[in-house]
Amino acid sequence: GEDVEQSLFLSVREGDSSVINCTYTDSSSTYLYWYKQEPGAGLQLLTYIFSNMDMKQDQRLTVLLNKKDKHLSLRIADTQTGDSAIYFCAEAYSGGYQKVTFGIGTKLQVIP
Amino acid sequence: EPEVTQTPSHQVTQMGQEVILRCVPISNHLYFYWYRQILGQKVEFLVSFYNNEISEKSEIFDDQFSVERPDGSNFTLKIRSTKLEDSAMYFCASSEGQSSTDTQYFGPGTRLTVL
Numbered sequence: 001g002e003d004v005e006q007s008l009f010l011s012v013r014e015g016d017s018s019v020i021n022c023t024y025t026d027s028s029s030t031y032l033y034w035y036k037q038e039p040g041a042g043l044q045l046l047t048y049i050f051s052n053m054d055m056k057q058d059q060r061l062t063v064l065l066n067k068k069d070k071h072l073s074l075r076i077a078d079t080q081t082g083d084s085a086i087y088f089c090a091e092a093y094s095g096g097y098q099k100v101t102f103g104i105g106t107k108l109q110v111i112p
Numbered sequence: 113e114p115e116v117t118q119t120p121s122h123q124v125t126q127m128g129q130e131v132i133l134r135c136v137p138i139s140n141h142l143y144f145y146w147y148r149q150i151l152g153q154k155v156e157f158l159v160s161f162y163n164n165e166i167s168e169k170s171e172i173f174d175d176q177f178s179v180e181r182p183d184g185s186n187f188t189l190k191i192r193s194t195k196l197e198d199s200a201m202y203f204c205a206s207s208e209g210q211s212s213t214d215t216q217y218f219g220p221g222t223r224l225t226v227l
Contacts, residue, residue, distance in 0.1 A: 004154075031215075033215075035218070041220055042116075042118075042203060042218045042219050042220035042221050043155070043203060043218035043221075044218075045215055045216075045217065045218075048215065088155065090155075099157045099160065099168060099170075100145075100147075100157065100205075100216055101157070102147075102154050102155035102156075103154065104153070104154045105154075105155075
């Protein structure tokens with residue numbers, strides 16, 4: 001079945017770049033997502049990438065996809081304290097009603 | 113910007129009681145979903161719903177769960193007889209369509225605590 005793995009915790013200094021990594025198993029995934037969850041809030045869609053793309057850039061966010069290795073990363077440039085949150089990697093598999101499979105979430109701590 | 117809303121934000125109930133979690137999806141969306149996140153675990157898919165019927169459900173979504181769209185705006189998840197292990201954050205989501213190009217938008221969640 002589908003599975004998404006990511007590390008639990010990342011700590012960076014304000015102004016540095018953050019890189020959050022994720023691996024997935026479902027080769028039929030069509031879209032891969034990054035969601036952000038701030039304390040007490042819901043899941044906010046940050047960005048997504050179609051599985052036939054290698055890279056997508058959106059302001060401070062860069063998503064890299066290595067389809068061969070089934071590896072996805074999210075780079076946040078010039079990380080700010082407001083970026084502190086849990087970041088979920090997720091995939092949508094193409095075989096059904098867009099059931100989204102989530103990773104456990106990486107908690108990003110930004111140190112001032 | 114349109115958003116998915118959920119009520120209540122926190123529900124506390126006694127084991128064995130029935131609870132109804134409510135969601136108002138984005139108005140032009142046709143597909144609706146429930147997910148749950150037990151503390152410290154992954155967000156898990158429960159059920160998807162379209163055209164007044166369940167499209168897909170996970171093995172978690174057993175007979176004690178039901179979903180309903182009672183009117184043109186609300187989408188509810190009912191748990192008939194709550195168990196301690198039902199304590200979790202429950203997220204509602206909606207999307208315009210059901211292909212993978214139709215992104216799901218999530219609500220803020222309802223934290224259910226079963227005592």
